Amino acid sequence: MTAALRDxxxxxxxxGPFLLVYAAVLIVPLVMGIxxxxxxxxxxxxxxxxxxxxxxxxxxxxxxxxxxxxxVLLAVLIVPPLTVIALLLALALNRPGKFAAVLxxxxxxxxxxxxxxxTLIWRFILTPDAGLIAEGLEAAGRAPIPFLSDPDLxxxxxxxxxxxxxxxxPVMLILAGLQxxxxxxxxxxxxxxxxxxxxxxxxxxxxxxxxxxLVVMLQTAAQLQLFGQAQxxxxxxxxxxxxxxxxxxxxxxxxxxxxGYATAIAELLFGMIIxxxxxxxxxxxxxxxxxx
Amino acid sequence: MKGARLHPLVVMALLLxxxxxxxxxxxxxxxxxxxxxxxxxxxxxxxxxxxxxxxYAAILKGSLTLQWLANSLIVATGAxxxxxxxxxxxxxxFARLEFPFRRTxxxxxxxxxxxxxxxxxxxxxxxxAMLGLHNSYPGLILPSLTGSFGVFFMxxxxxxxxxxxDEAALLDGASxxxxxxxxxxxxxxxxxxxxGVFTFLAAWNDYWWPLISATTSDRFTLTVGLxxxxxxxxxxxxxxxxxxxxxxASIPILVVYIAFQKQIVRAMAGTAVR
Amino acid sequence: MSxxxxxxVSKSYGATPVLERVSLSVLPREFIxxxxxxxxxxxxxxxxxxxxxxxxxxxxWLDGERIDTRSxxxxxxxxxxxxxxxxxxxxxRENMAFGLRNAGVARxxxxxxxxxxxxxxxxxxQLDKKPGQMSGGQRQRxxxxxxxxxxxRLFLLxxxxxxxxxxxxxxxxxxxxxxxxxxxAALIMVTHDQAEAMTLADRIVILDDCCIQQVGTxxxxxxxxxxxxxxxxxxxxxxxxxxATIAGEEAGRVCVRLAEGTVLATAVPAxxxxxxxxxxxxxxxxxxxxxxxxxxxxxxxxELVERLGDRTFLYAKLEGGAEIIALxxxxxxxxxxxxxxxxxxxxxxxxFTASGxxxxxEPRA
Numbered sequence: 032m033t034a035a036l037r038d039x040x041x042x043x044x045x046x047g048p049f050l051l052v053y054a055a056v057l058i059v060p061l062v063m064g065i066x067x068x069x070x071x072x073x074x075x076x077x078x079x080x081x082x083x084x085x086x087x088x089x090x091x092x093x094x095x096x097x098x099x100x101x102x103v104l105l106a107v108l109i110v111p112p113l114t115v116i117a118l119l120l121a122l123a124l125n126r127p128g129k130f131a132a133v134l135x136x137x138x139x140x141x142x143x144x145x146x147x148x149x150t151l152i153w154r155f156i157l158t159p160d161a162g163l164i165a166e167g168l169e170a171a172g173r174a175p176i177p178f179l180s181d182p183d184l185x186x187x188x189x190x191x192x193x194x195x196x197x198x199x200x201p202v203m204l205i206l207a208g209l210q211x212x213x214x215x216x217x218x219x220x221x222x223x224x225x226x227x228x229x230x231x232x233x234x235x236x237x238x239x240x241x242x243x244x245l246v247v248m249l250q251t252a253a254q255l256q257l258f259g260q261a262q263x264x265x266x267x268x269x270x271x272x273x274x275x276x277x278x279x280x281x282x283x284x285x286x287x288x289x290x291g292y293a294t295a296i297a298e299l300l301f302g303m304i305i306x307x308x309x310x311x312x313x314x315x316x317x318x319x320x321x322x323x
Numbered sequence: 324m325k326g327a328r329l330h331p332l333v334v335m336a337l338l339l340x341x342x343x344x345x346x347x348x349x350x351x352x353x354x355x356x357x358x359x360x361x362x363x364x365x366x367x368x369x370x371x372x373x374x375x376x377x378x379y380a381a382i383l384k385g386s387l388t389l390q391w392l393a394n395s396l397i398v399a400t401g402a403x404x405x406x407x408x409x410x411x412x413x414x415x416x417f418a419r420l421e422f423p424f425r426r427t428x429x430x431x432x433x434x435x436x437x438x439x440x441x442x443x444x445x446x447x448x449x450x451x452a453m454l455g456l457h458n459s460y461p462g463l464i465l466p467s468l469t470g471s472f473g474v475f476f477m478x479x480x481x482x483x484x485x486x487x488x489d490e491a492a493l494l495d496g497a498s499x500x501x502x503x504x505x506x507x508x509x510x511x512x513x514x515x516x517x518x519g520v521f522t523f524l525a526a527w528n529d530y531w532w533p534l535i536s537a538t539t540s541d542r543f544t545l546t547v548g549l550x551x552x553x554x555x556x557x558x559x560x561x562x563x564x565x566x567x568x569x570x571x572a573s574i575p576i577l578v579v580y581i582a583f584q585k586q587i588v589r590a591m592a593g594t595a596v597r
Numbered sequence: 598m599s600x601x602x603x604x605x606v607s608k609s610y611g612a613t614p615v616l617e618r619v620s621l622s623v624l625p626r627e628f629i630x631x632x633x634x635x636x637x638x639x640x641x642x643x644x645x646x647x648x649x650x651x652x653x654x655x656x657x658w659l660d661g662e663r664i665d666t667r668s669x670x671x672x673x674x675x676x677x678x679x680x681x682x683x684x685x686x687x688x689x690r691e692n693m694a695f696g697l698r699n700a701g702v703a704r705x706x707x708x709x710x711x712x713x714x715x716x717x718x719x720x721x722x723q724l725d726k727k728p729g730q731m732s733g734g735q736r737q738r739x740x741x742x743x744x745x746x747x748x749x750r751l752f753l754l755x756x757x758x759x760x761x762x763x764x765x766x767x768x769x770x771x772x773x774x775x776x777x778x779x780x781x782a783a784l785i786m787v788t789h790d791q792a793e794a795m796t797l798a799d800r801i802v803i804l805d806d807c808c809i810q811q812v813g814t815x816x817x818x819x820x821x822x823x824x825x826x827x828x829x830x831x832x833x834x835x836x837x838x839x840x841a842t843i844a845g846e847e848a849g850r851v852c853v854r855l856a857e858g859t860v861l862a863t864a865v866p867a868x869x870x871x872x873x874x875x876x877x878x879x880x881x882x883x884x885x886x887x888x889x890x891x892x893x894x895x896x897x898x899x900e901l902v903e904r905l906g907d908r909t910f911l912y913a914k915l916e917g918g919a920e921i922i923a924l925x926x927x928x929x930x931x932x933x934x935x936x937x938x939x940x941x942x943x944x945x946x947x948x949f950t951a952s953g954x955x956x957x958x959e960p961r962a
Contacts, residue, residue, distance in 0.1 A: 038421060038422070039422040039423065041422075041499050042420035045416030045503075046413045048409055049410065049413040050413070052469060056468065056469045060449075067445070074452075120337075123337060134337055137344050140345075141344060144576075145530065145545070145546045147569075151569050152566075163346070256439055258530075259531070290445060290449070297441045297444070297445055300439070304439050485682065488684065490676075490682065492695070493649065494674065494696070495747075496668075496669075496670025496671065496696055501699065510685060
């Protein structure tokens, strides 16, 4: 056996195990999904080819339209504020010292909690029946607010819960991005007499624009798939006012057992996420020089 | 601007924000030490004594919580070990070895970063049903092992190690495996720690997949178990008991997080984000 | 045949040739320097000898055995890398032992050799430290120790001094000179620093443009450069090259006419240099000096004065624009902008034809 052949075999031996799992548990289901979405299928193996009927049904489904609206509204209420707050926090906390270190720990802390625990906590914060906020309002002599049963308030309530839960990771990413900015740029800017605001706008933000792009892309994809908070806090209610697309997928597949239709909705969501991600990437990078 | 003093208003805002972050957790902690009966009468009672450990005693006694805890530990540990092994092997292979279709395969792996869970979760549920993998540990662990991020992350990390080290080892007569095992792998420990913590965290907190894959209550992970308890808390257990469960379920993850915080921050600030 | 033998080694990266049919013999225990500008292929040649790169064609022999077919670890070669390439997670002791363990050397033999090497290199105190805890100079010694301990038949050094600051560089140069007395092996050092090559090497191999330009002792490459490239490359400051034409011959030696009109009677044998040929006249700084008052010479304008304390180099321009460098002993009083007259030691001039071929002065019989 020649050395070159042995090297090739070594290559496959090292990457093979991952590729095997990747193919079996990701690529196979990915392809299966496209096939299933073209069938009338249930959870128990019944299959009937119906072409694009599932997709046609989705386009005319008022429940899906409502869920789509809810999901987009949630993403809009979550992603921009989350990015801005995380950026401000990272800028404030990107400094040495105990104070900043402790605060970093505090703002990272919620990210280790699972969605179950987050919703458990927030359900009892938001509930008008002796919840934390209700207690506060009562102390101020005001009536409690039924956040989770008012159709106009339920989406903002879920958004706030999600903001509280999701803040840590973006802060971490942006902090890491800030630490990549070479210090001598700041020194050069100081010598050039740049003020704080100029430094932020002309030096810091351009330097971390790729990190910010990453944060926005990851968060958009994550929030368009918002599921646990809605399912656990409200079950999608009241009257579907907080039903998200993924919650609807869950209901259609495991409540109504219409696997084919649920899969078609999932494929539409997949396409939407990819399109949005590419759009964001293009918007941010189109003016950049191609990187070597 | 790095060393500049913070404006007092900024400090105030930061402290207020920290209060908003911490208040729910403190409140949860207090509730968990209140007896269910006392809370039934007045949930505002959380802010004053008497406090009790009866909720924690109840968890340790009868309920399924301990079984769920064990399940979560097994699944999260299995996922972490699996991801670390697979990503390290693949990362080394992609970063250092020459073989046909290397670039193509790497691009295919990277494309996985763009595939949201929703695109595969239903067909995967079908596939695992055919293979009889539901309600089993492999069934809960396997989906975590498809993550492209680990491979990407480890590949980048291996690439950042100077090639001179490989060459020195080759001249020292090391075989490919010795080179990987004794020289390069030990140098990736910071990356392993970061990747390990995030994998553990993600597997521990995963909800969607165990919700549909583990359907018998003795196979629930803590996340799913707590959700089921939350759904019917009115009938069975009290508020204090629920909150104690929440605190209890967060302890292992907090331990992992605190133990590895230094490595995470260092690795994220250093070679990780390039 | 003992020693290292390179036969017709060629290498290219895609369409870009790096080495073309390079052949070279290195004697046992000889200290060789590969000298050349960056991109000259000197590092590639070293890496081919080490087995870190594969030649497209050609053979490498060491002590009568063909080694280019063997893996790097099985060639009996040790190498000190430019950035040392110490294993950061291993102690100094483990760094040195790693290669011996892979070779299956017995445990107590490893211990003995480490103790010996540590003793010679004065790093015995540092054996349990990790590379990160050591200074650059100490790391360099560990890297040398790691190579010595393998008792190689050939010792390779890749730019060994380029990573050190000026003070340490001088000391390490002395250590490298001592190194050759301690190892029973030939040494090959890659460098782009000619002072290093001149001080340390027995012979210098000058590479450029994929080929060996000259192999010779430091004195040979300095006094009798094989071509215009070597003449320009070796020597600091470099040899000045003045455009000229062959004016005729005088007692078998050529006379050249510089562009600005002066005729110089050189000591270069006429041979096939016929009158009218366009050539370049090469003059080392030590053969150009300030003319004494009243002495004839070339009119020049000083552009830059480099004062080194014991001597001063004057960078000047002749009428017509040719650049010339003169050497003046001591600190000197000439300033940039001054008009000076330069006296030339014409019998020391070299003549290079348009193809780069060198014609050296020869003393009269």
